[in-house]
Amino acid sequence: MDLYIDRDALARGLARVQNIVERRSTQPVLSHVLLFAQGETLRLTATDTQVAYVGELAANVTTPGELSVDAQSLHAIARALPEPTVHLKLVAGQRLEISSGRSSFKLPGSPASHYPPLPAFDVDGRATLEEAALLRMVDQTSFAVSPDDNRYGLNGAAMHSVGGDRVRMVATDSHRLAASEAVFDGELRVGARRLVPRKALGVLRRLLDAGSTEPVELAFGDGSMRLTRPGSMFWFRLIDGEFPEYERVLPVGQPQHLIRLRRQELVELLKRVGILMVAERVRAVRFAFDAAELTVSVSSADRGDIVESMPVELEGNPIVAGFNARYLSDVLEVIDGEYVTLALGHALAPCIVRDPERDDAFFVVMPMRLD
Amino acid sequence: MDLYIDRDALARGLARVQNIVERRSTQPVLSHVLLFAQGETLRLTATDTQVAYVGELAANVTTPGELSVDAQSLHAIARALPEPTVHLKLVAGQRLEISSGRSSFKLPGSPASHYPPLPAFDVDGRATLEEAALLRMVDQTSFAVSPDDNRYGLNGAAMHSVGGDRVRMVATDSHRLAASEAVFDGELRVGARRLVPRKALGVLRRLLDAGSTEPVELAFGDGSMRLTRPGSMFWFRLIDGEFPEYERVLPVGQPQHLIRLRRQELVELLKRVGILMVAERVRAVRFAFDAAELTVSVSSADRGDIVESMPVELEGNPIVAGFNARYLSDVLEVIDGEYVTLALGHALAPCIVRDPERDDAFFVVMPMRLD
Numbered sequence: 001m002d003l004y005i006d007r008d009a010l011a012r013g014l015a016r017v018q019n020i021v022e023r024r025s026t027q028p029v030l031s032h033v034l035l036f037a038q039g040e041t042l043r044l045t046a047t048d049t050q051v052a053y054v055g056e057l058a059a060n061v062t063t064p065g066e067l068s069v070d071a072q073s074l075h076a077i078a079r080a081l082p083e084p085t086v087h088l089k090l091v092a093g094q095r096l097e098i099s100s101g102r103s104s105f106k107l108p109g110s111p112a113s114h115y116p117p118l119p120a121f122d123v124d125g126r127a128t129l130e131e132a133a134l135l136r137m138v139d140q141t142s143f144a145v146s147p148d149d150n151r152y153g154l155n156g157a158a159m160h161s162v163g164g165d166r167v168r169m170v171a172t173d174s175h176r177l178a179a180s181e182a183v184f185d186g187e188l189r190v191g192a193r194r195l196v197p198r199k200a201l202g203v204l205r206r207l208l209d210a211g212s213t214e215p216v217e218l219a220f221g222d223g224s225m226r227l228t229r230p231g232s233m234f235w236f237r238l239i240d241g242e243f244p245e246y247e248r249v250l251p252v253g254q255p256q257h258l259i260r261l262r263r264q265e266l267v268e269l270l271k272r273v274g275i276l277m278v279a280e281r282v283r284a285v286r287f288a289f290d291a292a293e294l295t296v297s298v299s300s301a302d303r304g305d306i307v308e309s310m311p312v313e314l315e316g317n318p319i320v321a322g323f324n325a326r327y328l329s330d331v332l333e334v335i336d337g338e339y340v341t342l343a344l345g346h347a348l349a350p351c352i353v354r355d356p357e358r359d360d361a362f363f364v365v366m367p368m369r370l371d
Numbered sequence: 372m373d374l375y376i377d378r379d380a381l382a383r384g385l386a387r388v389q390n391i392v393e394r395r396s397t398q399p400v401l402s403h404v405l406l407f408a409q410g411e412t413l414r415l416t417a418t419d420t421q422v423a424y425v426g427e428l429a430a431n432v433t434t435p436g437e438l439s440v441d442a443q444s445l446h447a448i449a450r451a452l453p454e455p456t457v458h459l460k461l462v463a464g465q466r467l468e469i470s471s472g473r474s475s476f477k478l479p480g481s482p483a484s485h486y487p488p489l490p491a492f493d494v495d496g497r498a499t500l501e502e503a504a505l506l507r508m509v510d511q512t513s514f515a516v517s518p519d520d521n522r523y524g525l526n527g528a529a530m531h532s533v534g535g536d537r538v539r540m541v542a543t544d545s546h547r548l549a550a551s552e553a554v555f556d557g558e559l560r561v562g563a564r565r566l567v568p569r570k571a572l573g574v575l576r577r578l579l580d581a582g583s584t585e586p587v588e589l590a591f592g593d594g595s596m597r598l599t600r601p602g603s604m605f606w607f608r609l610i611d612g613e614f615p616e617y618e619r620v621l622p623v624g625q626p627q628h629l630i631r632l633r634r635q636e637l638v639e640l641l642k643r644v645g646i647l648m649v650a651e652r653v654r655a656v657r658f659a660f661d662a663a664e665l666t667v668s669v670s671s672a673d674r675g676d677i678v679e680s681m682p683v684e685l686e687g688n689p690i691v692a693g694f695n696a697r698y699l700s701d702v703l704e705v706i707d708g709e710y711v712t713l714a715l716g717h718a719l720a721p722c723i724v725r726d727p728e729r730d731d732a733f734f735v736v737m738p739m740r741l742d
Binding site (some may be wrong): 070073076077080081082095102103104105106107108268269271272275276301302303304305306307308309310 | 441444447448451452453466473474475476477478479639640642643646647672673674675676677678679680681
């Protein structure tokens with residue numbers, strides 16, 4: 001292998017693999033990135049065997065070849081090199097020589113044959129959707145994934161067709177639920193739920209571009225999923241678990257109490273409420289909804305009291321309910337609109353939060369009993 | 372106590388006390404800030420009994436009074452309040468009511484009589500110097516303070532008069548030493564060393580303003596030290612320990628080898644060298660100084676090799692020496708000039724680093740044996 005490549009392009013390409021490789025693996029090769037040079041391309045492959053990424057970079061290849069080296073070291077070196085062009089060369093002893101200006105590094109490498117092969121799989125479902133729309137689904141649901149649940153199916157977000165041309169991503173930790181939809185083109189069996197694991201969601205959030213309306217292709221099959229964009233491919237294993245039948249617990253029909261309020265005003269209010277609750281995040285905060293005013297209060301002998309109020313519009317009778325303030329804040333952060341609505345059946349029934357201007361996402365927060 | 376105060380001024384004043392109070396003390400009152408309102412002033416006092424800060428803020432005081440409350444909570448509240456004016460009021464049960472717009476907090480407080488009193492002391496030395504000059508001395512020496520040495524006197528920086536109108540601050544961990552001087556006005560006994568502890572150095576770095584040429588007053592006495600600026604006072608206990616007789620180990624006379632080089636170029640070079648040394652910071656890096664070139668190299672079977680070079684000017688014969696690259700980087704970061712000089716007697720003698728344009732600071736890095 002012998003090639004010249006643009007330093008900044010190499011550094012950007014290597015940045016994308018940093019969250020995929022395992023830094024503290026007992027198998028050193030899992031902390032490596034595989035380099036494969038041929039024609040006008042340097043291909044980077046990274047995997048921890050659960051998640052894999054393949055990206056292609058333009059390069060001036062003199063001698064084709066391949067080897068793997070430590071991904072973190074190569075990234076740090078690429079970012080620090082003094083000149084805009086980098087020379088990569090395979091030298092004696094499976095070492096990669098990296099030179100630029102008056103700097104010369106040699107990294108120990110491994111033969112490509114030692115690198116874990118990427119699995120092939122039979123495709124049994126396809127969906128093409130806008131890059132930004134996929135990212136929006138991931139952003140609007142990731143926060144509700146359970147951090148480490150022994151109900152295995154809760155450690156990720158479920159993707160499934162909801163009929164028509166809509167695909168939904170949904171996540172829950174059983175205290176709150178987030179669902180977000182996008183328009184897709186392709187073939188997805190209605191009802192089949194694909195469970196995207198937490199790590200894959202994190203990688204998608206960093207990989208996808210919120211400004212891109214380009215199509216991305218998703219392919220499902222054999223317990224894994226593949227995402228293809230021009231110049232890059234991302235593969236990950238799906239969770240082999242059961243996602244709850246959440247549709248059954250969603251309230252139907254008109255809510256008894258429908259509240260409309262300015263989203264940002266409630267965000268600021270909840271930030272202040274949070275100050276006194278640093279040490280006790282699961283405490284119920286009292287939300288009293290009157291015809292024109294919401295009064296939020298919480299009291300602690302140790303930490304102090306707070307009373308806050310803000311204007312709201314209420315359809316239905318006044319109602320008092322307890323909420324984990326953090327759960328409401330999380331939802332408000334992933335909604336863009338100026339207003340949100342809260343729909344309540346009674347004080348202990350699921351509260352549905354929506355942007356009244358959009359029908360492609362909804363959020364559920366379970367109330368808490370007030371002492 | 373009943374007063375109105377500007378929200379942002381209160382938040383800035385409380386920001387200054389956050390590094391002084393103890394957050395995890397067994398005595399809750401040490402996590403408090405003492406508020407004392409009188410005339411046109413709200414005075415904030417914070418102490419952990421080793422370090423104390425007193426700051427005065429303009430306020431519209433209706434009823435004078437005092438109490439202490441949790442400093443971190445009050446700071447977080449002040450920053451988050453919705454309106455630019457804050458109303459502070461002592462209410463029943465030693466509680467501080469904080470209101471602004473539609474927000475109202477009540478924090479539990481303690482009577483001022485429970486707050487640790489600030490010690491008075493007999494002054495036996497005084498120095499007045501420019502605020503920015505004092506900060507420069509602290510910035511140029513703090514990095515060399517030993518992180519946690521059982522030689523008690525090394526856990527801080529020594530301040531002493533060097534005769535004439537110069538005061539010097541000096542710190543060492545026995546592998547490297549940093550000394551920085553400033554012009555002062557006042558009375559300091561030559562030879563008396565005042566050991567400023569690590570925490571006080573950290574507080575000074577945050578408190579002092581690099582852009583200010585205003586005078587600050589230092590007063591020494593009874594094992595403690597006081598710094599006074601208009602509107603604020605900072606007191607701290609000095610270390611009761613012995614600082615080494617470092618003057619004896621400083622090389623005298625003309626060095627055998629004097630190297631002059633561009634500071635920023637060496638900084639960048641050492642950053643690249645550091646990439647492969649993350650896990651082994653104490654390894655000796657090889658520095659080969661030739662008539663016109665410095666070649667830096669380090670080799671590790673596990674992590675890889677690096678060779679770097681840059682132009683230098685050398686007076687004397689070529690020399691090869693080993694250094695901890697991190698120690699050199701630390702020194703280069705606190706020097707401002709375009710060039711630095713390195714003066715070496717022989718490969719294992721102390722290396723003196725200076726800005727050739729200034730005589731008010733010098734740095735010593737001990738070489739390491741190369742394997």
